[in-house]
Amino acid sequence: MSSIYGRLPVSGHYLRKRLRLAGFARRLAAFALMLLVTSLAIFRLGAIVPQALIGLLLLTAGVAALALLISLYGLIRVWFQGVAGGGAALGAFVLASIVLSPFAYTAYLAAVNPRTNAAYTDGMDPDGPAAVIEPQAPADAPVVAAPEAALAEPSVVPGRRFVATAPRVYAAARVVLDDLGWQVGGVVAEGPASAVVAAPELAGGDLGVSGAGDIPIPTARAGIDAEAASDPLDRPDSEQYRISAIARDLLFSLPSDISIRIVQDGDESFVDLQSVSRSIDIDFGQNRRFIERFLEDLDTAMAGLETVETGG
Numbered sequence: 001m002s003s004i005y006g007r008l009p010v011s012g013h014y015l016r017k018r019l020r021l022a023g024f025a026r027r028l029a030a031f032a033l034m035l036l037v038t039s040l041a042i043f044r045l046g047a048i049v050p051q052a053l054i055g056l057l058l059l060t061a062g063v064a065a066l067a068l069l070i071s072l073y074g075l076i077r078v079w080f081q082g083v084a085g086g087g088a089a090l091g092a093f094v095l096a097s098i099v100l101s102p103f104a105y106t107a108y109l110a111a112v113n114p115r116t117n118a119a120y121t122d123g124m125d126p127d128g129p130a131a132v133i134e135p136q137a138p139a140d141a142p143v144v145a146a147p148e149a150a151l152a153e154p155s156v157v158p159g160r161r162f163v164a165t166a167p168r169v170y171a172a173a174r175v176v177l178d179d180l181g182w183q184v185g186g187v188v189a190e191g192p193a194s195a196v197v198a199a200p201e202l203a204g205g206d207l208g209v210s211g212a213g214d215i216p217i218p219t220a221r222a223g224i225d226a227e228a229a230s231d232p233l234d235r236p237d238s239e240q241y242r243i244s245a246i247a248r249d250l251l252f253s254l255p256s257d258i259s260i261r262i263v264q265d266g267d268e269s270f271v272d273l274q275s276v277s278r279s280i281d282i283d284f285g286q287n288r289r290f291i292e293r294f295l296e297d298l299d300t301a302m303a304g305l306e307t308v309e310t311g312g
Contacts, residue, residue: 019077019085025070026088029095032064036099044253050279053252061103068096106284113285114155121159121291123272124261155288160271160295162302166264167237169271172301173260176294182245182258189238239264247275247290254279256287260294271298 039056042048048056074089162169177184243260259274273294275287 017081017083019074019083019089021070022074022085022088022092025067025074025092026095028063029067029071029092029099032060032067032099033095035063036060036102040251050254057103060099064096064099067092068100071096109284110282113283113288115282116154117277117281117283117287118275119155119157119283119285119287119291120274121157121272121295123159123270124259124274155285157273157288157291157295159273160298162269162271163267164269164302165237165267166239166241166262166269169262169269169298169302170241172298173241173243173262173271175301176297177243177245179297180247180294182247185244185246187244188242189236190240190242249286254286256283256290258290258294271295 035056039048039053039060043050043053071089071092074083074085075093077083078086078089241260241262243258243262245258245260247256247258248254249256255278256275257278261270261272263270263272273291275290277283277287
């Protein structure tokens, strides 16, 4: 008599291997993400110097790259060998990719932008006929000299030419500066002053019996100071304006000294800018983006008037 178990199909229990380092890779990627956010936060608070930030960023990139490699190896084993633990490996891959994405974007910016810490419009070219306005940096600001190789290839952006008077362009520039949130260091108005008509003088220097004449009404000094304090950018009409400002990038808040020049020539006005990083030698195109953003916003503020790029 045969056993009843002889007619049952052969069956068994199979043990699947499991990834050993998938959880470790996920924790490593999470640590890299936390390290990245914390490093940027304490740098923005001024607790560490740029050199320390660079060291922390390099450490972050190394940890995230290690987590990415481990997760890739785990995903390959899951796909081809059916090893368990694919969820942890996938989570590590996603977190590591998020951490490494800013570094990849920075590498792209370094490849497409010249190795320089300055940018200017063609009218501010130091080798051209126009004089460059030196940035008005604070006296206690650290001076960082860029390498000669970096200064050899600056970023050049086309300037602007508007069919408008310089005061009209300056008024639009004030609106743009306020919208961008740049810190204005000073404004200099140059050019011929408005003509002053002198009071008619009678024979012998007498103003007449009645003393009638164009006598200016005196204004209290306190009133003048209060008016100037209420609008520090208010300047009399002129044919040339020079504006110094400080712009900061969104991520690291690194300062750049901006010089803006507005010059009127007949019925037209020319706008040129120069932007120089104060604390780094390579700006990854940030100064060029500062200039392009200002000129784009200025075009919008001057909408309705003829705008012409001064360069190719």
